[in-house]
Amino acid sequence: xxxxxxxxxxxxxxxxxxxxxxxxxxxxxxxxxxxxxxxxxxxxxxxxxxxxxxxxxxxxxxxxxxxxxxxxxxxxxxxxxxxxxxxxxxxxxxxxxxxxxxxxxxxxxxxxxxxxxxxxxxxxxxxxxxxxxxxxxxxxxxxxxxxxxxxxxxxxxxxxxxxxxxxxxxxxxxxxxxxxxxxxxxxxxxxxxxxxxxxxxxxxxxxxxxxxxxxxxxxxxxxxxxxxxxxxxxxxxxxxxxxxxxxxxxxxxxxxxxxxxxxxxxxxxxxxxxxxxxxxxxxxxxxxxxxxxxxxxxxxxxxxxxxxxxxxxxxxxxxxxxxxxxxxxxxxxxxxxxxxxxxxxxxxxxxxxxxxxxxxxxxxxxxxxxxxxxxxxxxxxxxxxxxxxxxxxxxxxxxxxxxxxxxxxxxxxxxxxxxxxxx
Amino acid sequence: xxxxxxxxxxxxxxxxxxxxxxxxxxxxxxxxxxxxxxxxxxxxxxxxxxxxxxxxxxxxxxxxxxxxxxxxxxxxxxxxxxxxxxxxxxxxxxxxxxxxxxxxxxxxxxxxxxxxxxxxxxxxxxxxxxxxxxxxxxxxxxxxxxxxxxxxxxxxxxxxxxxxxxxxxxxxxxxxxxxxxxxxxxxxxxxxxxxxxxxxxxxxxxxxxxxxxxxxxxxxxxxxxxxxxxxxxxxxxxxxxxxxxxxxxxxxxxxxxxxxxxxxxxxxxxxxxxxxxxxxxxxxxxxxxxxxxxxxxxxxxxxxxxxxxxxxxxxxxxxxxxxxxxxxxxxxxxxxxxxxxxxxxxxxxxxxxxxxxxxxxxxxxxxxxxxxxx
Numbered sequence: 001x002x003x004x005x006x007x008x009x010x011x012x013x014x015x016x017x018x019x020x021x022x023x024x025x026x027x028x029x030x031x032x033x034x035x036x037x038x039x040x041x042x043x044x045x046x047x048x049x050x051x052x053x054x055x056x057x058x059x060x061x062x063x064x065x066x067x068x069x070x071x072x073x074x075x076x077x078x079x080x081x082x083x084x085x086x087x088x089x090x091x092x093x094x095x096x097x098x099x100x101x102x103x104x105x106x107x108x109x110x111x112x113x114x115x116x117x118x119x120x121x122x123x124x125x126x127x128x129x130x131x132x133x134x135x136x137x138x139x140x141x142x143x144x145x146x147x148x149x150x151x152x153x154x155x156x157x158x159x160x161x162x163x164x165x166x167x168x169x170x171x172x173x174x175x176x177x178x179x180x181x182x183x184x185x186x187x188x189x190x191x192x193x194x195x196x197x198x199x200x201x202x203x204x205x206x207x208x209x210x211x212x213x214x215x216x217x218x219x220x221x222x223x224x225x226x227x228x229x230x231x232x233x234x235x236x237x238x239x240x241x242x243x244x245x246x247x248x249x250x251x252x253x254x255x256x257x258x259x260x261x262x263x264x265x266x267x268x269x270x271x272x273x274x275x276x277x278x279x280x281x282x283x284x285x286x287x288x289x290x291x292x293x294x295x296x297x298x299x300x301x302x303x304x305x306x307x308x309x310x311x312x313x314x315x316x317x318x319x320x321x322x323x324x325x326x327x328x329x330x331x332x333x334x335x336x337x338x339x340x341x342x343x344x345x346x347x348x349x350x351x352x353x354x355x356x357x358x359x360x361x362x363x364x365x366x367x368x369x370x371x372x373x374x375x376x377x378x379x380x381x382x383x384x385x386x387x388x389x390x391x392x393x394x395x396x397x398x399x400x401x402x403x404x405x406x407x408x409x410x411x412x413x414x415x416x417x418x419x420x421x422x423x
Numbered sequence: 424x425x426x427x428x429x430x431x432x433x434x435x436x437x438x439x440x441x442x443x444x445x446x447x448x449x450x451x452x453x454x455x456x457x458x459x460x461x462x463x464x465x466x467x468x469x470x471x472x473x474x475x476x477x478x479x480x481x482x483x484x485x486x487x488x489x490x491x492x493x494x495x496x497x498x499x500x501x502x503x504x505x506x507x508x509x510x511x512x513x514x515x516x517x518x519x520x521x522x523x524x525x526x527x528x529x530x531x532x533x534x535x536x537x538x539x540x541x542x543x544x545x546x547x548x549x550x551x552x553x554x555x556x557x558x559x560x561x562x563x564x565x566x567x568x569x570x571x572x573x574x575x576x577x578x579x580x581x582x583x584x585x586x587x588x589x590x591x592x593x594x595x596x597x598x599x600x601x602x603x604x605x606x607x608x609x610x611x612x613x614x615x616x617x618x619x620x621x622x623x624x625x626x627x628x629x630x631x632x633x634x635x636x637x638x639x640x641x642x643x644x645x646x647x648x649x650x651x652x653x654x655x656x657x658x659x660x661x662x663x664x665x666x667x668x669x670x671x672x673x674x675x676x677x678x679x680x681x682x683x684x685x686x687x688x689x690x691x692x693x694x695x696x697x698x699x700x701x702x703x704x705x706x707x708x709x710x711x712x713x714x715x716x717x718x719x720x721x722x723x724x725x726x727x728x729x730x731x732x733x734x735x736x737x738x739x740x741x742x743x744x745x746x747x748x749x750x751x752x753x754x755x756x757x758x759x760x761x762x763x764x765x766x767x768x769x770x771x772x773x774x775x776x777x778x779x780x781x782x783x784x785x786x787x788x789x790x791x792x793x794x795x796x797x
Contacts, residue, residue, distance in 0.1 A: 249768070
């Protein structure tokens with residue numbers, strides 16, 4: 001295991017739109033500097049999963065090469081984290097009760113650790129690997145749900161834990177790809193929703209509770225709700241840019257690439273994710289392919305197709321947060337990341353549906369190339385770098401978190417890391 | 424049906440007659456009888472010598488028809504809507520069938536858009552009448568077929584192709600009811616399907632051959648032109664599916680086919696499946712699906728400021744403001760939650776499911792939202 005000091009960190013994400021590799025370093029004050037970046041087009045990743053190993057392997061090799069050259073480091077020397085999302089990853093909530101045995105009946109850190117340990121044992125499955133875990137809240141013997149029970153009096157303590165698991169067989173595919181490229185497995189695995197909070201929530205914002213993060217990717221939409229205890233709820237579903245482009249393709253009879261181009265041209269065409277519903281007062285010419293005349297269609301119709309799709313998407317997220325009893329905790333701002341976050345009108349649409357303040361996610365305490373920092377599509381791999389650092393810090397037992405309340409939240413990362421290394 | 428019924432296929436008007444003749448090639452057995460009803464000028468040109476009877480559409484023709492209905496167990500009507508002859512003939516034929524307690528299945532085509540508003544309105548009125556009189560009414564909008572034709576298809580050819588398609592649909596629907604089946608399906612299943620006030624029934628057909636016969640048939644089923652329209656999948660509440668297999672079909676193919684068919688539909692859908700072997704199928708599989716969508720009950724109150732202008736309006740009250748007209752409603756054939764249907768680039772991928780919906784199908788289709796794509 002590499003030492004913490006001076007070690008570069010790398011994140012690798014096999015996105016549906018592009019394969020991204022970031023290399024970064026952390027300073028003493030925890031500031032992250034991106035020193036290498038690469039992005040290659042994903043040709044064979046569908047709904048977040050790799051569909052052609054050979055082609056993706058070439059693209060990955062190309063991306064790693066570019067990132068290494070820019071960073072001036074060998075990725076072999078880096079602590080590498082693989083960023084994952086996809087239908088083979090599931091979320092579950094487990095809980096466990098313990099009795100408070102101390103004479104004063106005040107909850108201690110040891111109590112919390114024991115409760116978490118018991119909870120994690122409950123959902124062990126031979127076919128699944130635990131990727132991440134996070135505290136949701138604690139319940140005291142009088143029924144109160146609290147985020148920080150240390151020092152509170154109670155006869156018992158129940159912990160509610162969010163467990164992120166992945167099917168071992170399907171997880172091996174991206175791991176093997178990395179091994180083929182660089183000769184070894186990644187050191188860590190980060191689930192996209194967990195990375196989002198690490199990327200753009202400052203410690204003060206985390207303490208403020210109830211922050212929702214939504215990553216609107218090309219193949220997968222991920223969401224998470226963070227409180228001061230940790231990640232309260234996380235989830236994903238395989239709907240994103242590609243479905244929206246497909247909708248346009250079907251509605252207007254466009255070849256899919258031209259539908260994608262249309263969606264990417266929203267800003268230049270002055271279109272919005274919220275339809276102006278102005279009938280045929282605005283007409284746009286849409287390319288349909290070489291040798292064919294452009295098709296003239298009502299801008300309002302294009303907007304309507306997109307608005308329907310993303311209205312539904314945000315409604316699903318809200319529905320799921322309500323189903324998981326998480327919506328009541330959502331008191332803060334909603335942040336959007338991913339390639340679609342900057343689609344004109346997207347934040348306004350999210351605001352209408354979610355009825356919360358919405359803004360585009362911005363990475364916290366990060367320096368680096370402006371095209372990385374300014375693009376919401378890089379939020380997840382940036383957050384993964386921070387997750388990797390946390391994992392390594394815990395492993396080396398040198399982080400301040402290890403001695404604070406959140407060590408209970410992150411100690412399970414250590415367990416996940418150990419688990420991962422045993423694959 | 425265990426006891427194969429004696430069925431009369433009757434074509435009304437020009438379009439119906441052409442469809443009937445095509446069907447006659449498929450149902451080649453003494454158990455089936457064929458007839459044509461049309462104006463005398465049209466019947467002169469019709470060669471029905473080895474096929475069946477003709478009934479010139481003139482005074483008293485239905486009394487002649489009545490005699491021919493004796494002893495039958497099912498009357499199947501083919502007709503095109505929009506004109507005058509076919510609906511009037513249908514009204515009379517249905518009345519005679521009712522006197523003999525004979526069930527009636529009607530296949531009726533709706534006019535192409537280019538035939539004009541008058542014919543569409545006439546079609547709409549005829550549909551109301553047919554709904555009341557038929558045990559099962561299956562509407563087939565020509566316009567949806569039209570969208571499948573190349574732009575340079577001439578008008579006559581378009582009509583001919585529509586006729587052929589209708590005949591194939593009718594044969595696919597009816598054959599399993601007329602023979603001993605591997606999995607029996609009764610005519611009552613069909614009447615049950617359409618026994619719902621204001622229900623609309625959509626039809627889809629798929630064929631497949633070779634190793635991937637099942638997958639191919641499912642793929643074609645989902646691309647059927649009559650399923651090519653709008654609406655949320657949760658609207659469909661029932662389906663009757665007929666699987667026809669060639670004589671050399673294997674048990675494995677049958678099992679695979681039934682599994683694939685069940686997977687097509689939401690678990691909450693009421694589904695009846697029948698399977699039969701069809702000697703006219705050289706090889707492969709044909710899947711025919713009839714899906715029911717219970718529609719809205721049209722308002723019956725007329726606007727007091729807009730009095731009826733004709734007697735016909737008594738049976739066809741003016742729709743309220745913002746309600747689609749009867750013609751529009753009939754033309755809006757909804758679609759079901761068929762995996763691979765309208766999924767475009769996600770055709771071959773594991774679907775993204777949420778609350779029994781396939782999220783890969785565009786939202787505007789699942790929500791039955793009309794998009795101005797002109």
